[in-house]
Amino acid sequence: MPQPFIEMTGIVKRFKGVTALKGVDFDVLPGEIHGLLGENGAGKSTLIKILTGAYRPDEGVIRVGDRSMSHVPIKELANLGISVVYQDLKLAHGVSIMENILMGKLPKRAGIFVDRKAALARAKEALAKVGVEMDPLTKVGDLKAADQEIVAIAKALSTNAKLLILDEPTALLAEDDVQRLFSILRDLSAKGVAILYISHRLEEIFAICNRVTVLRDGSKIWTRPIGEITKDQLIEAIAGQMHAEGDLYTEAKIGDPLLKVRNLSKAPYFRDISFELRSGEVVGLFGLVGGGKSELLKSIYGAYTPDSGEVLVMGETHAKPSPSRSIRRGIGFVPEDRKTEGFLPRMSICANANVPSYGRTLAGRGWIRLREEKRHALGLVESFNVKYDSLEQDIDGLSGGNQQKVVVAKWMGIRMNILLLDEPTAGIDVGARRDIFKFVRSLADAGKTVVYCSSYLPEIMEVADRILVMSQGRISGEFRRHGGAFREDEIMRAAFN
Amino acid sequence: MKVRDQSIRSAKAPIWKRMSQYTLVLIMLAMWIVVFLFEPRFLSAENLTNLGRQTVIIAIVAIGQTFVIITKGIDLSVGSTVGLASIISAQLLVDGMPAVPLFVLVVLIGALVGLINGMIIYDMKITPFIATLGTMTVLRGATLMASGGKLISNVPKSITKIAESTFLGIPWLIYILLIIAVIAAIVIRYTVFGRSLFAIGSSEESARLSGVNVRTTTYGAYAVSGALAAVAGFLLTARLASGIPTAGDGYELDAIASSVIGGASLFGAQGSIAGTVIGALIMSTLRNAGNLLGIEPFWLQIAVGALLVLVVFFDQIQKRKA
Numbered sequence: 001m002p003q004p005f006i007e008m009t010g011i012v013k014r015f016k017g018v019t020a021l022k023g024v025d026f027d028v029l030p031g032e033i034h035g036l037l038g039e040n041g042a043g044k045s046t047l048i049k050i051l052t053g054a055y056r057p058d059e060g061v062i063r064v065g066d067r068s069m070s071h072v073p074i075k076e077l078a079n080l081g082i083s084v085v086y087q088d089l090k091l092a093h094g095v096s097i098m099e100n101i102l103m104g105k106l107p108k109r110a111g112i113f114v115d116r117k118a119a120l121a122r123a124k125e126a127l128a129k130v131g132v133e134m135d136p137l138t139k140v141g142d143l144k145a146a147d148q149e150i151v152a153i154a155k156a157l158s159t160n161a162k163l164l165i166l167d168e169p170t171a172l173l174a175e176d177d178v179q180r181l182f183s184i185l186r187d188l189s190a191k192g193v194a195i196l197y198i199s200h201r202l203e204e205i206f207a208i209c210n211r212v213t214v215l216r217d218g219s220k221i222w223t224r225p226i227g228e229i230t231k232d233q234l235i236e237a238i239a240g241q242m243h244a245e246g247d248l249y250t251e252a253k254i255g256d257p258l259l260k261v262r263n264l265s266k267a268p269y270f271r272d273i274s275f276e277l278r279s280g281e282v283v284g285l286f287g288l289v290g291g292g293k294s295e296l297l298k299s300i301y302g303a304y305t306p307d308s309g310e311v312l313v314m315g316e317t318h319a320k321p322s323p324s325r326s327i328r329r330g331i332g333f334v335p336e337d338r339k340t341e342g343f344l345p346r347m348s349i350c351a352n353a354n355v356p357s358y359g360r361t362l363a364g365r366g367w368i369r370l371r372e373e374k375r376h377a378l379g380l381v382e383s384f385n386v387k388y389d390s391l392e393q394d395i396d397g398l399s400g401g402n403q404q405k406v407v408v409a410k411w412m413g414i415r416m417n418i419l420l421l422d423e424p425t426a427g428i429d430v431g432a433r434r435d436i437f438k439f440v441r442s443l444a445d446a447g448k449t450v451v452y453c454s455s456y457l458p459e460i461m462e463v464a465d466r467i468l469v470m471s472q473g474r475i476s477g478e479f480r481r482h483g484g485a486f487r488e489d490e491i492m493r494a495a496f497n
Numbered sequence: 498m499k500v501r502d503q504s505i506r507s508a509k510a511p512i513w514k515r516m517s518q519y520t521l522v523l524i525m526l527a528m529w530i531v532v533f534l535f536e537p538r539f540l541s542a543e544n545l546t547n548l549g550r551q552t553v554i555i556a557i558v559a560i561g562q563t564f565v566i567i568t569k570g571i572d573l574s575v576g577s578t579v580g581l582a583s584i585i586s587a588q589l590l591v592d593g594m595p596a597v598p599l600f601v602l603v604v605l606i607g608a609l610v611g612l613i614n615g616m617i618i619y620d621m622k623i624t625p626f627i628a629t630l631g632t633m634t635v636l637r638g639a640t641l642m643a644s645g646g647k648l649i650s651n652v653p654k655s656i657t658k659i660a661e662s663t664f665l666g667i668p669w670l671i672y673i674l675l676i677i678a679v680i681a682a683i684v685i686r687y688t689v690f691g692r693s694l695f696a697i698g699s700s701e702e703s704a705r706l707s708g709v710n711v712r713t714t715t716y717g718a719y720a721v722s723g724a725l726a727a728v729a730g731f732l733l734t735a736r737l738a739s740g741i742p743t744a745g746d747g748y749e750l751d752a753i754a755s756s757v758i759g760g761a762s763l764f765g766a767q768g769s770i771a772g773t774v775i776g777a778l779i780m781s782t783l784r785n786a787g788n789l790l791g792i793e794p795f796w797l798q799i800a801v802g803a804l805l806v807l808v809v810f811f812d813q814i815q816k817r818k819a
Contacts, residue, residue, distance in 0.1 A: 303706055327708040341706055344699035346766050355696055355707040359689045367687045410707070 004063075005030045005162055005194050006051070006082075011060035013046050020046040021057070022218040028163060033185060033195045035205040035226075037238055038215035039456065044198060047215065048165060051196075052084050053077055065162075081162030087171060089152040093141030098123035100140050101155045126158040131187050146177030150184065157193070164188065165196045170204060171289070182208050200288045202231055202496045216240055231496075232489075239457065239492045249462065249484070252444040255279030257315075259331075259418050259449065261300060264309030269295035270473040273309070277418065277449040282440055284464030285453040287495055292473040293453045294336050297420045301333040302326045313418070327356050332411030334404075336422040342407040343395050350391040352406050353377040357413035376413060384409040385435055401432025408436060419443060419450045425459060437463050457495075461486045469494040521759065521775050525782065532786040539789055546668055548778075548785045550660070550736070553670045554579075554729045556777035558748050559755035560681050561725030563773045564718045566756050567685075569698040569765025570618065570625035572719060575726040575752055577636035578610050579745025582730025584640050587649035587740020590656055600731055607727025608720040610636065615716035633749065640742045649740035660736035670732065674774070677725065682770040690717055698765030754801065755780055758808045779804070 004027035013021040021043050028034050038044045049055040050062075053074030062069050064080045072080070091100050098119055099106070107118035123136035130153055134143075140151060149169055156164055166185075170178045185195055185208060197209055205212060206226060214221040214237040221237045257276045265271040270292035277283055287293050299306040302321030311318040313329045323333070335341035343352050354362060354377050362368055362376060377391055384405045388398060395403055404424065411419055421440070425433045440450050440463050454460050460467055469477040469491055477494030479486055532539045558575050565572040582603045589599050610632065617628040662669050685691035693714040696704035705711050726745070734740055759776030761768030780801060787797040 301706075323706050324708045324710055333706060335706055340700065341702050344696055344703050344707075344766070346764070347695060347699045351692065351695065355692075355704065355709065358692050359708065359710075363689045366689075368689065368692065370686075 002029055004028060005065065007063045008047075008050070009061045009063075011047070011050060011057045011062075013050065013055060013057050020218050021050075023060070024215070024218075024220045026213060026220065026223070028194045028196055029211075030162065030194050031189050031192045032210045033189050033197055033208055035209035035212040036196055036198045036215070037200075037202075037205065037212060037234070039238060039458075042215040042238075043218040044215055045167075046218075048084070048167065048196075048198070051165065052082060078159040078161075081160060082165070083156035083159060083161035083163070084165040085149070085152045085156050085167065085169060087168045089148055091140050091148060091152055091155075094139065096137045096139055097127070097134060097143075097151050097154075098136035100151060101126045101136070101158050103155070122158070126154045129157050130154045130184055132184070144177075146173050146180065149173065149177075149181060153184070157188070161193065163194045163196065165198070167198045168200070168289075169197075170199065170201065178204070200496075202234060205234070206231070214238055232493075235492045235496060236489060239488045249441065250445075251465065252280040252441075253447075254281050254465075255447060258313070259300075260312040260315075262310050262312070264296070264299060264306050264311065266295060266299050266304060266306045268473070270299075270470070273475055275468055275475065275478075277451065279417075279447045279449055280444050281465040282444050282450045282452055282463050284460035284467040285451055285470060286457055286460050286467055286491060287455060287470035289455050291455075291470045291495075293455075293470050294422050296470070297333065297422050297451065297453055298335075300326075301331060301420055303333070303335075327360065327414055330415055330417040331420065332356070332414065332416040332418070333420045334408055334411070334422060334424050336426065338400070338404055338407060338426070343403055345396055346394055348392045349381060349386070349388055349395050349398070349406055350374060350377040352395045353380045353410050354413060356410055360414050362413075380409040380412055381406060383412065384439065399428075399432075401428035401435075404428050405432060405435060408439065417448050419448065420453070421450060422453045423455070424452070425454070425456075433459075457488060457491060461488065461491075467491060469497075471495055471497045521772060521779070525775060525779050528779065528782055528786070532782070532789070536786075536789045539786060542666070544785070544789070546663075548781060549671045550668055551785060552778050552781040553674045554733055554736075555748060555751050555755060555781065556674055556774050557677055557729045557732070558726050558745075559752040559759075559773045559777050560678060560770055561722035562749070562752040563756045563759070563761050563768045563770060564681070564685075564694060564721045565625070566753070566761045566763060567694045567698045567765065567768045568715060568718045569701075569763070570715070570718065571629065571753065571763065572611075572614065572722045573626065573629040573749045574610065574614060574633040574636060575722060576745040576748040576750075577633045577640065578607055578723055578726035579730040579733060579748055580742055581610070581636050581640045582607060582727040583734045583744040584644045584649065584740045584742055586731045586734040587652050588644075590652045590734070591649060596656060596659070600728075603727045603731045604724050607730075608724040610727075611718075611720035611723025612716055614723065615719040618719070619712050619715045637746075644740065644742040646742055648742075650738075652734065652738045652740065654738055656735045657738045660732065670736075673732070677728070678770050678774050681721075685770060690714065694718055695766045698767075751777075751780060754805050758805060760812070762812075 007027040009025050011021050011024045011026070012019070024047065026047065036044055046055065050057050051072060053072035056071040062072060092103065101123045102119055107115040107122065109115040120136055127134055127136065130150055132150055134147065140148060143151065153164070169181060173181065189195055199205060209226050211223060211225050212229065212234070213223040214234070216238065255278055257278050259277040261276070262274050264273045273296060285293050295304060298304040300311055302323050302325060311321060313331065318329065344355065350373065354373060357376060358368060362373060374391060381388065386402050386405045386409070388402065395406060408424065424436055440452060443450050452460060452463055465481070467479045467486060468475050471494065476497045477491070479491055538544055558579065562572055562575060585606065586599060586603055614629055614632055617623050618625050660670055664672065685694065693704070693709045696707070696709045697711050697714055701711055730745060733744055755776035756768060756773045757763065758779055759769065759772030761773065783800055783804070784797055787794065
């Protein structure tokens with residue numbers, strides 16, 4: 001076996017009380033395509049951030065080429081030959097391919113003028129390395145997603161990278177573009193560039209990788225050549241044999257249907273989705289990132305307009321849905337992106353807790369009474385165990401978990417029967433997570449219904465009565481508890497379907 | 498519950514917010530004292546009345562502007578609306594229209610201008626700066642064309658009574674400002690519309706997903722701004738007994754400055770009517786004192802600009818500490 005280009009030994013990384021990596025050994029050989037897999041929260045991104053110098057490990061040694069170090073110095077990343085292409089590519093859309101590739105290192109003449117000839121030549125050379133022909137003067141924003149991906153790769157390689165890290169490069173690509181990308185990656189690997197390939201799509205892993213490493217809960221499960229494993233083994237390694245504990249789960253009385261979704265479609269996100277939600281049940285909506293879950297919830301809520309299909313609320317057609325109309329019919333929605341869609345930044349906790357209530361329950365005779373308003377907000381945040389100093393304090397000062405509690409709690413202020421939650425526990429601590437779980441179960445006990453949407457399965461298995469799996473825009477499976485617990489391997493198989 | 502309310506009121510977070518308004522009042526009083534020491538006539542009844550009259554027009558425009566700034570918008574068209582309202586008022590007065598229906602008509606025209614701004618911004622998705630820069634230019638052009646660029650000076654003198662008559666020794670103009678300010682403050686504080694202004698100024702998408710009607714709130718904010726600019730144009734005509742096609746030129750900047758000195762933020766979700774009125778008063782104090790002390794008006798302009806930057810700078814520092 002050749003000497004690895006990069007070798008990490010005994011890597012440990014702790015964050016306030018949480019150990020993200022528990023002594024991981026990991027290596028990448030020159031010229032191989034190495035798949036890195038694991039659920040969200042398994043430690044993949046922590047490992048990548050250590051590889052690219054964004055984090056310093058608490059323990060362990062990293063060897064790159066002939067150099068040993070305790071952490072990767074971020075300024076020397078290019079010299080070490082490590083390059084990353086992030087999922088969002090980080091390209092400047094308003095300027096040309098050339099300027100993107102040479103960003104920050106445009107060749108100059110007389111110290112201030114851009115040497116256009118040299119710049120063009122270098123950009124062409126970088127594109128040639130990837131084996132594509134493009135006009136370097138085209139604006140990046142005018143390229144389609146696949147070509148942008150290729151430009152990002154060309155940019156990453158322009159520093160003579162020996163290791164290229166690709167974070168979910170195909171998330172936004174169509175199938176034939178994926179094949180084109182793969183042939184580029186194979187060429188690069190034949191030239192000796194090592195590629196670390198991160199993806200949730202198992203078929204891609206089998207199509208392109210030489211070896212695979214699986215992480216779970218901060219530990220490495222194994223690294224194996226792709227020829228020695230089957231898809232089922234891979235799924236088992238990712239998901240583990242663990243079944244949901246369900247210590248918070250107690251079944252509530254299931255009643256009448258509150259929400260029916262019939263043949264709802266919106267291209268290109270999802271198509272032909274039908275299901276119903278009954279009073280007293282929590283339905284988990286599980287699927288990989290980018291599987292169309294968020295768009296589905298937003299379409300039910302009326303934030304997006306679906307192409308076809310219909311939504312029925314308590315037996316009546318929900319015509320021309322808009323957030324405002326949905327709220328009037330008792331639907332609440334907690335969006336995925338708390339910062340830009342969830343709360344109102346630079347505004348008080350009081351205003352944040354009361355937003356949906358102002359026009360509905362709080363201003364009965366047209367006027368808002370300040371005392372009433374405070375009492376209302378206080379009731380909401382106290383019932384949810386939010387830690388705060390004052391109702392007048394800006395919500396920005398709260399921890400992520402407490403912000404999210406306010407965002408969820410505000411829906412208790414209206415006559416809400418149906419709550420749609422999109423990744424409600426993203427980026428929040430364990431305590432807040434439990435409070436949200438408990439809240440969700442208490443809604444079911446009160447005869448309401450909740451859609452709990454997440455790409456983290458253990459969480460869904462803990463709160464849900466029933467799990468719908470979404471894969472590539474369709475519902476690919478429906479699962480119920482067997483003797484109180486879900487079978488994780490079955491669900492994962494449906495998600496990777 | 499009562500005890501809790503107390504604790505809420507005495508909690509630490511909001512103090513600086515209130516502080517900044519006290520600071521504003523203190524700055525103004527300090528200015529008054531300094532000017533008084535140099536020129537005792539400053540605090541004479543006559544001059545204070547004058548100061549009040551000078552403040553009223555700009556303060557009314559600034560109150561409307563504050564509605565818009567709270568939504569994270571900006572309304573550059575208010576100065577042109579003042580000019581338009583001035584010309585329309587003067588011409589219709591000459592034609593013999595009674596003052597009260599005329600006032601209502603002019604306010605409606607102003608609100609319509611605002612509504613058009615709101616539609617350009619919300620429905621055509623054009624940023625407020627560009628949208629209102631456009632209407633500002635169009636309206637000024639239309640006003641100059643309609644009036645042939647000439648003053649309308651044969652307005653019946655009876656109209657000046659509105660501006661000149663007093664009640665309990667205080668000009669009616671000041672009562673008008675106070676009434677407008679109180680109504681505006683109530684709307685902002687106690688109505689769903691008022692709260693919605695702040696919500697969309699904070700985050701339009703969060704507000705929309707929380708059921709705030711972004712469309713009507715945007716329309717409303719610009720309609721209020723346009724209507725109040727029209728009120729200012731009407732009062733200006735009443736004061737000068739003439740219609741001036743260039744009236745209100747540059748008022749948008751004074752109005753924005755007043756709002757911002759008064760604590761409004763162009764990042765949205767911040768601003769108060771009381772602050773705005775004090776901001777307008779500070780600006781007119783500078784001008785008034787400058788006249789009294791015989792300072793060149795050019796220096797005053799420099800002072801107003803510097804004041805604007807300084808006030809916002811101190812506000813930023815306070816916020817960073819908070």
